[in-house]
Amino acid sequence: MLANKLNPKIFEKDVEMKAIRDGYGDGLLIAGEANPDIVVLCADLTESTRSQKFAEKFPKRFFELGVAEQNLAAVAAGLGVSGKIPFISSYATFSPGRNWEQIRTTIAYNDSNVKIAGHHAGIMTGPDGATHEATEDVAIMRTLPNMRVFVPCDWIEAKKATIAAAKLWGPTYIRFAREKSPVVTTEKTPFTPGKAEILWQSKKPQALIVASGVLVHNALLAARELENEKIGTVVLNLHTIKPIDEEKIASLAQKCGAAVSVEEHQIYGGIGSAVAEVLAKNHPVPQEFIGMQDTFGESGNPWDLVKKYGMDAKDIRHAVKKVLRRK
Amino acid sequence: MLEPLHEKKLKFLEEKANQIREDLIETLLEAGSGHSAGPLGMTDIFTALYFHILNHHPRNPNWEDRDRLVLSNGHICPVRYVAMAHAGYFPIEELKTLRKINSRLQGHPHRTALPGVETTSGPLGSGLSQSVGMALAGKLDNKKYKVFCLMSDGEHNSGNLWEAAMFAGKNKLNNLIGVIDRNNIQIDGFTEEIMPIEPLKEKYEAFNWHVIEVDGHNIEAFVDAVNEAHAIYEKPTVIIAHTIPGKGVSFMENDYTWHGKPPDKEEAKKALSELRTLGGKIESEHK
Numbered sequence: 001m002l003a004n005k006l007n008p009k010i011f012e013k014d015v016e017m018k019a020i021r022d023g024y025g026d027g028l029l030i031a032g033e034a035n036p037d038i039v040v041l042c043a044d045l046t047e048s049t050r051s052q053k054f055a056e057k058f059p060k061r062f063f064e065l066g067v068a069e070q071n072l073a074a075v076a077a078g079l080g081v082s083g084k085i086p087f088i089s090s091y092a093t094f095s096p097g098r099n100w101e102q103i104r105t106t107i108a109y110n111d112s113n114v115k116i117a118g119h120h121a122g123i124m125t126g127p128d129g130a131t132h133e134a135t136e137d138v139a140i141m142r143t144l145p146n147m148r149v150f151v152p153c154d155w156i157e158a159k160k161a162t163i164a165a166a167k168l169w170g171p172t173y174i175r176f177a178r179e180k181s182p183v184v185t186t187e188k189t190p191f192t193p194g195k196a197e198i199l200w201q202s203k204k205p206q207a208l209i210v211a212s213g214v215l216v217h218n219a220l221l222a223a224r225e226l227e228n229e230k231i232g233t234v235v236l237n238l239h240t241i242k243p244i245d246e247e248k249i250a251s252l253a254q255k256c257g258a259a260v261s262v263e264e265h266q267i268y269g270g271i272g273s274a275v276a277e278v279l280a281k282n283h284p285v286p287q288e289f290i291g292m293q294d295t296f297g298e299s300g301n302p303w304d305l306v307k308k309y310g311m312d313a314k315d316i317r318h319a320v321k322k323v324l325r326r327k
Numbered sequence: 328m329l330e331p332l333h334e335k336k337l338k339f340l341e342e343k344a345n346q347i348r349e350d351l352i353e354t355l356l357e358a359g360s361g362h363s364a365g366p367l368g369m370t371d372i373f374t375a376l377y378f379h380i381l382n383h384h385p386r387n388p389n390w391e392d393r394d395r396l397v398l399s400n401g402h403i404c405p406v407r408y409v410a411m412a413h414a415g416y417f418p419i420e421e422l423k424t425l426r427k428i429n430s431r432l433q434g435h436p437h438r439t440a441l442p443g444v445e446t447t448s449g450p451l452g453s454g455l456s457q458s459v460g461m462a463l464a465g466k467l468d469n470k471k472y473k474v475f476c477l478m479s480d481g482e483h484n485s486g487n488l489w490e491a492a493m494f495a496g497k498n499k500l501n502n503l504i505g506v507i508d509r510n511n512i513q514i515d516g517f518t519e520e521i522m523p524i525e526p527l528k529e530k531y532e533a534f535n536w537h538v539i540e541v542d543g544h545n546i547e548a549f550v551d552a553v554n555e556a557h558a559i560y561e562k563p564t565v566i567i568a569h570t571i572p573g574k575g576v577s578f579m580e581n582d583y584t585w586h587g588k589p590p591d592k593e594e595a596k597k598a599l600s601e602l603r604t605l606g607g608k609i610e611s612e613h614k
């Protein structure tokens with residue numbers, strides 16, 4: 001059964017499509033309006049990382065650094081320890097990819113109040129190819145002490161995560177996808193940082209599906225099809241990867257007895273790994289991992305790539321059946 | 328010294344450049360995404376490189392004595408792919424697969440996907456470092472090959488590039504030739520507004536490079552500049568090529584909004600008719 005307050009058209013063919021990155025732009029405007037200490041920095045990708053509206057509305061609080069992501073991170077670190085709340089954006093392969101050490105030392109270790117927006121994350125970046133498809137960003141960010149990590153599932157949640165990041169103290173990473181994707185939530189869907197949300201709950205769940213980001217929709221499609229095959233599941237939207245909602249994941253795993261993690265990211269070190277850590281520590285159950293299986297992506301149509309790399313609803317369904325056999 | 332550039336060869340190169348521009352437009356249209364301005368602006372230089380300057384064997388792309396052509400600003404790879412196809416590296420037909428699934432022609436070039444591209448690029452600012460590595464290896468092995476590193480002006484914002492420039496100057500890498508696409512645009516606007524890089528010549532000179540400035544659409548001048556670079560013994564050389572982004576297609580020229588988009592059907596038609604008539608100077612051969 002779908003949870004309340006979700007988009008009622010979630011399973012319709014004409015479900016509204018909008019890019020997750022759009023939520024960053026809208027969130028920045030709202031946060032910037034509310035707090036004059038918010039500043040936005042960009043590295044020659046102002047429009048495609050959706051910082052343009054903020055730049056136009058608050059030109060004095062917007063800084064263009066050119067193609068220089070290491071400088072982007074470290075300048076923001078300086079602003080962040082001087083009373084400002086900097087948001088920095090680039091493609092995730094460059095920030096937090098290229099400038100990881102600057103983020104580690106000058107932002108995380110310094111505990112500087114910087115918000116890092118990693119755009120064009122995941123293989124659904126599409127035609128640009130693997131150089132521009134960040135599939136490791138969650139792993140390299142969640143391993144940093146002091147770092148909070150959000151992976152919103154649609155543009156509305158992305159807006160909420162951006163606003164929450166502005167209000168919460170501390171270094172924060174938010175992951176955004178480029179391509180238009182189905183709108184899963186509504187303005188009324190609860191979003192509490194650190195609390196995973198149940199989006200689908202069967203009466204007698206046999207498997208827990210923990211999903212993040214753009215693939216949450218596929219997880220819901222899979223859950224509905226499984227229900228028709230009389231296989232009950234719970235779908236948990238893990239929008240906060242860190243701090244992770246240990247309690248909810250562990251208790252649901254205990255109830256279901258098996259888990260499948262779903263991420264548009266490398267399975268080594270990412271969301272599946274984070275879930276496995278929680279399970280191993282609290283309540284070990286068999287787990288299957290949907291995600292990039294230790295391979296780079298490539299150019300192509302985003303939805304074709306999701307199929308080719310085994311992250312479609314059908315693949316999630318198969319993974320659930322497989323994990324049930326391992327119970 | 329390169330083989331002399333006779334009148335006839337020059338004419339051949341100019342015609343080849345025009346064919347490459349036409350195929351570029353068709354390739355970008357078919358791909359449905361990709362970059363237009365940079366590739367059109369660098370077409371004359373790619374033509375000069377692949378059809379006159381480089382010591383290479385398209386059918387044996389891994390020949391160990393080949394000159395290395397590194398494309399640091401990987402997003403302009405469509406022009407490289409078209410030039411490579413024309414030079415015989417792969418069938419021209421294959422250009423249709425650009426940016427599509429299961430293609431060797433990745434949206435940004437990938438070393439292990441397509442022999443001859445030398446290195447994976449797209450993320451800006453690290454091509455010069457890799458070229459320095461290749462030049463160093465050539466020195467260690469007493470090889471005669473040259474390393475050409477094509478860079479954009481926008482990527483001169485990046486620190487990594489200047490780290491490489493400093494190191495190349497220190498090591499007097501005279502087998503390394505940098506070529507800069509000085510087209511004055513990047514994504515967010517004009518380079519001198521986004522992040523001023525001038526005076527560029529003086530910056531490289533301060534890093535112990537020999538600097539030559541040329542009109543990037545004058546193939547003869549570019550070939551002369553490469554000859555001059557080959558004659559410099561104590562320094563790496565950089566050729567600052569002044570180019571017009573979108574060159575050859577009037578409505579794309581000097582407009583930074585054409586950095587990262589392909590023409591649509593109508594635009595492609597207009598572009599092709601301009602190219603086929605050399606901007607109205609000759610009647611179309613394709614009537």
Ligand SMILES: Cc1ncc(C[n+]2csc(CCOP(=O)(O)OP(=O)(O)O)c2C)c(N)n1
Nearest residue numbers: 044365449450451479480481512513514586
């Ligand atoms: C490290 C890195 N940061 C950002 C980008 C995104 N990007 C791609 S092209 C480009 C503009 C660079 O300017 P230039 O190469 O001069 O562009 P062109 O003249 O070809 O339009 C940027 C910022 C990138 N590819 N790599």
Ligand SMILES: [Mg+2]
Nearest residue numbers: 480481512513
């Ligand atoms: Mg440029």
